[in-house]
Amino acid sequence: MFLDKLIGLFSNDMAIDLGTANTIVSVKGKGIIINEPSVVAVQHDRYGVDKILAVGQEAKQMIGKTPLNIQAVRPMKDGVIADFEMTERMIRYFIEKAHSRKSFIRPRIIICIPHGITQVERKAVKESALSAGAREVFLVEEPMAAAIGAGIPVSDPDGYVVVDIGGGTTEIGVTSLGGLVLSKSIKVAGDRFDKAIIDYVRQNYNLYIGERTAENIKIEIGTAVKLDTELKIKVKGRDNSGLLSTIELGSEGVRSAIKEPLKEIATAVRNVLEDMPPDLAGDVVDNGVVLTGGGALIRGLDTYLAEIIKLPVHVADEPLLAVAYGTSQVLNEEELLKLISNE
Ligand SMILES: Nc1ncnc2c1ncn2[C@@H]1O[C@H](COP(=O)(O)OP(=O)(O)OP(=O)(O)O)[C@@H](O)[C@H]1O
Numbered sequence: 001m002f003l004d005k006l007i008g009l010f011s012n013d014m015a016i017d018l019g020t021a022n023t024i025v026s027v028k029g030k031g032i033i034i035n036e037p038s039v040v041a042v043q044h045d046r047y048g049v050d051k052i053l054a055v056g057q058e059a060k061q062m063i064g065k066t067p068l069n070i071q072a073v074r075p076m077k078d079g080v081i082a083d084f085e086m087t088e089r090m091i092r093y094f095i096e097k098a099h100s101r102k103s104f105i106r107p108r109i110i111i112c113i114p115h116g117i118t119q120v121e122r123k124a125v126k127e128s129a130l131s132a133g134a135r136e137v138f139l140v141e142e143p144m145a146a147a148i149g150a151g152i153p154v155s156d157p158d159g160y161v162v163v164d165i166g167g168g169t170t171e172i173g174v175t176s177l178g179g180l181v182l183s184k185s186i187k188v189a190g191d192r193f194d195k196a197i198i199d200y201v202r203q204n205y206n207l208y209i210g211e212r213t214a215e216n217i218k219i220e221i222g223t224a225v226k227l228d229t230e231l232k233i234k235v236k237g238r239d240n241s242g243l244l245s246t247i248e249l250g251s252e253g254v255r256s257a258i259k260e261p262l263k264e265i266a267t268a269v270r271n272v273l274e275d276m277p278p279d280l281a282g283d284v285v286d287n288g289v290v291l292t293g294g295g296a297l298i299r300g301l302d303t304y305l306a307e308i309i310k311l312p313v314h315v316a317d318e319p320l321l322a323v324a325y326g327t328s329q330v331l332n333e334e335e336l337l338k339l340i341s342n343e
């Protein structure tokens with residue numbers, strides 16, 4: 001309709017990848033304008049009132065370092081909305097930050113949500129966007145957005161498998177004809193690797209480290225396969241006696257630390273492949289499997305997975321941005337939006 005087009009011209013329609021680890025906002029015609037950790041820092045005052053001190057990068061810096069009256073929370077930990085109110089406030093903060101004050105027309109907002117969230121949570125996400133000023137809200141499933149962002153031709157009558165390894169969840173989706181033919185979500189992803197590293201360092205070195213340190217170890221030296229040259233990193237933590245101490249950790253150690261969660265991901269992918277209708281399975285033999293999400297950046301994960309599922313595995317370009325690219329493509333293509341958004 002002409003009026004719709006006219007409105008579209010003046011509004012800042014936006015797409016949000018609401019991830020458990022990172023939230024990425026893109027605005028139509030401008031691309032990605034916000035890419036920040038999904039973290040909120042709140043201060044509790046004497047009267048029990050919570051005040052938001054920081055959101056995003058600034059709040060993430062505070063994790064594990066806050067005084068008693070300040071809390072840095074990840075409201076969407078473990079693939080679910082753990083803290084409803086904080087999630088809502090975070091969504092509102094990002095929308096307000098992205099929405100240009102000059103625009104007097106309320107935006108349409110596409111939100112990519114973790115696959116596993118409940119109907120009630122979907123409704124809450126939708127309502128927080130509406131109350132933050134959205135004119136209309138569309139929800140898109142993460143595996144679908146990841147597939148589109150990775151360049152998979154999702155509307156083709158051809159089966160493709162995408163595995164999105166995020167912070168909270170790994171989502172496996174099989175797309176064909178604009179829909180998800182099969183999908184599976186497990187709560188094993190980046191956060192679980194971090195947890196496994198914390199446990200490993202404690203058990204093998206008697207050293208206590210926090211989440212931030214564990215994530216850093218994973219990014220710096222984490223690997224799913226044996227490396228030709230082992231990587232090493234110095235790790236600072238607290239030992240049994242409570243004293244500060246430094247150890248040297250090698251990539252071999254990290255590999256054995258994350259062995260279990262890696263295996264769980266591989267098994268989940270295998271189960272999806274086993275459940276596939278035979279004709280689609282045939283397509284997948286040719287097309288292989290595409291990895292997206294920050295977890296796909298673990299060294300050698302493609303090789304590791306290919307070995308187990310006996311299919312070609314590729315990591316998407318810029319896996320951390322695949323879902324955001326996918327949602328922003330949906331923002332630009334009305335047909336695609338009609339095809340894949342759901343309530
Ligand atoms: N270079 C890297 N190597 C290994 N892991 C990485 C790397 N860079 C980021 N990560 C991990 O990727 C995860 C975040 O990925 P991503 O932004 O795709 O998650 P998300 O979309 O917020 O989460 P979800 O999709 O589960 O809701 C974090 O666990 C982070 O530690």
Ligand SMILES: [Mg+2]
Nearest residue numbers: 019166293323
């Ligand atoms: Mg994600």
